[in-house]
Amino acid sequence: MTTFIGASITVIGQALQVSAISLAQFVVGRVILGLAVGMISGTVPVWLSECAPARYRGQLGICTGIFISTGYALCNWIDLGFSYMPSSSAQWRAPLAIPFLFTVVMLFSVFCFPESPRWLVSKGKVSEATSSLNHYRGSESSEEAIKREIVSIQLAFESTESSSIKDIFSPEDKTRLLYQFWLCMGLNFFQQACGGNLISVYNSTIFEGYLHMAPQIAKILASCVLMWKTFCCLISFWVIDRWGRRLCFMISGAGMAICMAVLAITTSFSTITHSMAIAYVAFMFLFRLFYPIGFMGGNFLYTAEVAPARLRAAISSVATANHWLWNLVVVLVTPVAIDTIGFWYYVIYALISGTIPICIYLFYPETMRRSLESVNMVFIEASTVWKIVPLARNLSQWQRGEEEVLPEPEKADAADDVEMREYI
Numbered sequence: 001m002t003t004f005i006g007a008s009i010t011v012i013g014q015a016l017q018v019s020a021i022s023l024a025q026f027v028v029g030r031v032i033l034g035l036a037v038g039m040i041s042g043t044v045p046v047w048l049s050e051c052a053p054a055r056y057r058g059q060l061g062i063c064t065g066i067f068i069s070t071g072y073a074l075c076n077w078i079d080l081g082f083s084y085m086p087s088s089s090a091q092w093r094a095p096l097a098i099p100f101l102f103t104v105v106m107l108f109s110v111f112c113f114p115e116s117p118r119w120l121v122s123k124g125k126v127s128e129a130t131s132s133l134n135h136y137r138g139s140e141s142s143e144e145a146i147k148r149e150i151v152s153i154q155l156a157f158e159s160t161e162s163s164s165i166k167d168i169f170s171p172e173d174k175t176r177l178l179y180q181f182w183l184c185m186g187l188n189f190f191q192q193a194c195g196g197n198l199i200s201v202y203n204s205t206i207f208e209g210y211l212h213m214a215p216q217i218a219k220i221l222a223s224c225v226l227m228w229k230t231f232c233c234l235i236s237f238w239v240i241d242r243w244g245r246r247l248c249f250m251i252s253g254a255g256m257a258i259c260m261a262v263l264a265i266t267t268s269f270s271t272i273t274h275s276m277a278i279a280y281v282a283f284m285f286l287f288r289l290f291y292p293i294g295f296m297g298g299n300f301l302y303t304a305e306v307a308p309a310r311l312r313a314a315i316s317s318v319a320t321a322n323h324w325l326w327n328l329v330v331v332l333v334t335p336v337a338i339d340t341i342g343f344w345y346y347v348i349y350a351l352i353s354g355t356i357p358i359c360i361y362l363f364y365p366e367t368m369r370r371s372l373e374s375v376n377m378v379f380i381e382a383s384t385v386w387k388i389v390p391l392a393r394n395l396s397q398w399q400r401g402e403e404e405v406l407p408e409p410e411k412a413d414a415a416d417d418v419e420m421r422e423y424i
Contacts (some may be wrong), residue, residue: 001260035177041300042317049304050116051136053367058240058301066237069230072200083219099378118309121153129153133256154356156309165314168340176379177308177334179388183233184303184319187249190356191299192326194256195349196291199284200226210267211277212340221281229288229296235283236293239318244368245302247361248294253356255290259283264346294356297321305367308376365392 029212044064052060082091114136120129133146168177203222211223242250262283266276298321305314312417337345366386367375374395382388 006155008187010349019264038320041324042313042320045300045304045320046313046316047113049301049372051114051132053137053141054313054371055241057305058166058368059237060244061236061301061304062233062240062297064300065105065292066230066233069292069296070224073223073226074229076219076226080219080223081401084093100337118153118312119148119156121150122157122310126154134165145339151293153309154373156376157201165311168311168315169187174380175308176382176385176388177311179316179385180308180379182305183316185313185322186324186359187302187364188300189326190253190352190359191323192293192330193349194253194291194295194353194356195260195287195330195346196256196295196351197330198245198325199287200229201331202231202334203284205335205340209278212274213277225284225288229292236296236298239293240298240301241368243384245294245298246364247365248298249302249360249364250294250357252290252292252294252298253353253360255293256287257353257356259287259348260346260350260404263287264343264350267346268343302364304364305370305375307370308379309372312372361389362386363389365389367392370395 045061048060048064049057068258073093078095082095082185085091114124114132115128117129117133117136120126129347130146130150133149134141137146167173168181170177203225204215207221208219210217213219236248263280266272266283269276272280298314301314303319306311307319334345363385365375367376370378370392375392378388378392378395382391
């Protein structure tokens with residue numbers, strides 16, 4: 001008996017030791033992965049916005065959302081495929097190993113990308129910035145246009161030379177840094193608080209647990225929803241530089257509010273009929289049509305466009321951290337909320353989504369086809385916060401960053417430099 005107890009304690013101790021090692025490995029891996037994803041989330045939108053020409057900046061920024069959505073869809077299809085394998089460690093090891101291939105591609109390809117011209121200017125490397133900008137603009141921009149853009153970038157950094165993250169909350173700040181900061185934070189809050197992750201993460205759980213579908217059917221349908229969202233991202237890619245950021249956000253918010261209201265209605269009855277289940281699934285797909293129009297990459301893009309030159313990386317990073325914070329809140333709260341308050345949980349998302357068009361219309365200036373420097377100028381020049389949106393709407397063609405269509409390149413002379421200084 002003593003031998004049996006001793007052997008049992010040894011086995012339990014070994015099991016706990018293995019579990020502790022596995023848990024430690026998981027935590028270390030997750031911390032490393034979290035730091036990497038955080039840095040990419042905060043860096044890529046800034047780099048894209050600083051390198052892209054104004055007329056294509058929206059489409060290039062939306063590419064981040066397309067790839068994020070594609071990643072979600074691939075994860076679901078891969079997990080579904082490996083769920084049919086015989087039970088073994090390969091069921092979870094292979095899905096974890098597959099992303100390694102994409103990581104290796106990114107690791108080696110990133111060294112081929114030229115540095116951001118604006119970052120180079122901030123470090124005093126003007127000649128390298130000019131070369132980098134020439135590389136990005138190609139043959140469609142004249143030498144004078146490149147010089148003019150470099151000058152405007154230099155002046156923007158000169159005007160904010162002493163800026164620091166502390167100035168955001170300084171009562172003496174005259175450039176409305178706090179206003180820009182809250183615009184970025186609010187947009188990333190809306191991106192999560194509209195209910196997007198409720199549907200992305202808990203699709204199959206809702207289909208199986210609340211609509212009483214078979215497990216395999218629920219998983220297949222959940223993967224189809226995410227694939228549909230990826231295709232709908234192409235709508236945003238097409239309209240973001242045609243309709244503008246503001247209209248995309250407002251249409252997206254209004255559409256999501258209606259969809260969430262219908263989801264609330266269909267789940268408000270004690271018994272969910274077959275017709276209600278069909279309506280629920282239909283409006284879940286419809287939600288996935290509206291969501292990417294404004295909030296599948298558009299929030300990251302707009303944050304990088306609105307943040308001022310010297311604090312762009314810092315504000316974008318904090319706003320991205322806010323995005324992931326609310327992502328965590330939604331993921332943790334959803335199972336408990338659905339079990340406790342039921343359909344009212346969808347009502348909350350419907351109300352939050354309904355406020356998006358109002359807030360965008362009142363407080364968020366248009367940034368489409370505006371140079372990053374002219375966007376920053378709008379916040380400084382407006383007499384009150386209520387004048388920011390109209391002022392951005394009425395920017396002239398030159399201030400919108402459309403230098404490639406100027407008929408007279410020689411206009412980029414010292415007089416323009418003085419004009420730019422007055423605006424900044």
